[in-house]
Amino acid sequence: MLPDIVKRVREERHEVCNHTFHHPSLHHISHNKALSEWIRAGQHRLSNGYRNPSFPSTE
Structure with a gap:
């Protein structure tokens, strides 16, 4: 079902936005650990065929 x-x-053409990989409470982990979680989730998302999210221009 998931695939x-x-x-x-x-x-x-929906977009899946990036978030943490293991879903820790960000209030209880270090800045470096939060950044690591965010980066790992992004790598996982890109390796599964998703592109970086696009944001509308503010111009």
């Missing part, structure tokens, strides 16, 4: 959802998300 079908992932395929549909890509086909419909």
Whole structure:
């Protein structure tokens, strides 16, 4: 089921935004650990076929 959802998300051009990998409480971990979690989640997302999120121009 999950691969079908992932395929549909890509086909419909939705974006999956980045968040932490293990979902720790960010109030209880160091800045470096939070950054590591965010980077690892981004790497995982990109390795599974997602592109970096695009944001509308503020101009």
